[in-house]
Amino acid sequence: MSKTIAVIPGDGIGPEIMAATLSVLDALDCGLSYDTVEAGMIALEKHGDLLPKATLDAIAKHQIALKGPLTTPVGGGFTSINVTLRRHFDLYANVRPAISFPGTKARYNNIDIITVRENTEGAYLAEGQTMSEDGEVATSMIRNTRKGSARIVRYAFEMAVKKGRKKVTAVHKANIIKTASGLFLNVAREIAKEYPQIEFNEMIVDNTCMQLVMRPEQFDVIVTTNLFGDILSDLCAGLVGGLGLAPGDNIGEGAAIFEAVHGSAPDIAGKGLANPCALLLAAADMLDHLGMVDKGNKLRQAIRDTMEHDRDHVTPDLGGKGSTQSFGEAIVKRVKA
Numbered sequence: 001m002s003k004t005i006a007v008i009p010g011d012g013i014g015p016e017i018m019a020a021t022l023s024v025l026d027a028l029d030c031g032l033s034y035d036t037v038e039a040g041m042i043a044l045e046k047h048g049d050l051l052p053k054a055t056l057d058a059i060a061k062h063q064i065a066l067k068g069p070l071t072t073p074v075g076g077g078f079t080s081i082n083v084t085l086r087r088h089f090d091l092y093a094n095v096r097p098a099i100s101f102p103g104t105k106a107r108y109n110n111i112d113i114i115t116v117r118e119n120t121e122g123a124y125l126a127e128g129q130t131m132s133e134d135g136e137v138a139t140s141m142i143r144n145t146r147k148g149s150a151r152i153v154r155y156a157f158e159m160a161v162k163k164g165r166k167k168v169t170a171v172h173k174a175n176i177i178k179t180a181s182g183l184f185l186n187v188a189r190e191i192a193k194e195y196p197q198i199e200f201n202e203m204i205v206d207n208t209c210m211q212l213v214m215r216p217e218q219f220d221v222i223v224t225t226n227l228f229g230d231i232l233s234d235l236c237a238g239l240v241g242g243l244g245l246a247p248g249d250n251i252g253e254g255a256a257i258f259e260a261v262h263g264s265a266p267d268i269a270g271k272g273l274a275n276p277c278a279l280l281l282a283a284a285d286m287l288d289h290l291g292m293v294d295k296g297n298k299l300r301q302a303i304r305d306t307m308e309h310d311r312d313h314v315t316p317d318l319g320g321k322g323s324t325q326s327f328g329e330a331i332v333k334r335v336k337a
């Protein structure tokens with residue numbers, strides 16, 4: 001296929017891990033062209049704008065973006081760029097795969113869980129947050145809608161079908177938060193009936209935390225509301241060895257942005273020390289999203305094989321002696337083999 005995507009290298013280690021990722025994508029021969037645009041500190045310095053209109057236009061035009069980490073300056077009243085992007089494009093699904101890879105310090109080696117988090121409503125609303133004048137009473141509102149619940153649950157089931165997954169678990173707290181969490185659970189039950197080929201179960205969020213730590217292999221796809229999804233997706237990242245290998249996909253109707261979960265890591269920027277795997281795994285998810293599931297799986301397998309057999313080439317955070325570039329080159333070789 002021939003398709004142009006928006007590429008945002010980003011700040012700190014962003015340009016290095018993006019260069020490695022694009023060389024692997026080229027080696028995979030997936031017919032992608034890149035429209036490289038700027039955001040973050042580099043855009044602020046060059047154009048006086050953290051998120052230039054040209055960047056938003058490019059994402060809207062191509063509908064797919066691969067994005068490096070962006071730094072939002074602290075102070076100065078800047079809204080997080082990532083939050084702005086999410087709102088601007090209504091990126092309602094935050095998809096966070098957690099996969100075991102060899103050669104990490106993870107506690108488990110048999111995990112393959114995708115958390116699908118609702119990313120526009122729930123407990124993370126800007127409105128409904130109040131504080132009494134005397135500072136003694138604070139309230140926060142949780143608001144779920146049928147429409148918002150339905151589109152995230154449907155996304156999880158459709159993704160499960162496309163990726164050949166077997167089970168979807170809806171995580172909730174409907175026993176206590178009866179209205180908001182209850183609505184989400186009811187909608188999940190209804191939609192599950194439309195997918196008889198996918199096993200469906202439901203689990204209360206506190207039990208889910210315990211089960212994830214004790215018997216994580218029972219999980220396949222988890223779908224849940226905003227707050228629970230935020231917490232569970234980091235918990236799952238921890239189970240497979242931390243954020244260094246965690247991709248994050250932000251999906252909406254009109255656009256999808258694929259990124260690494262980690263930040264710009266200015267402490268190691270420009271030194272060739274950054275592990276490109278999280279962004280590479282985001283690229284694999286992007287290939288899945290574009291209907292190239294075989295290529296996505298090939299990329300994941302190449303990362304896995306490189307981590308297992310080319311220990312000299314992996315980056316120091318994984319115990320290797322290699323660099324961002326040597327890691328990328330080793331993966332390119334495996335992709336081409």
Ligand code: ATP
Nearest residue numbers: 069070071262263264265266267273274275276317
């Ligand atoms: P930001 O302010 O953009 O979040 P950060 O320094 O907080 O940047 P984090 O992702 O939170 O970045 O990373 C914390 C630390 O983890 C970094 O300082 C870095 O040492 C390490 N780290 C993060 N990402 C990587 C990576 N891809 N490869 C190697 N080390 C990393």
Ligand code: MG
Nearest residue numbers: 262263264265
């Ligand atoms: Mg950080």
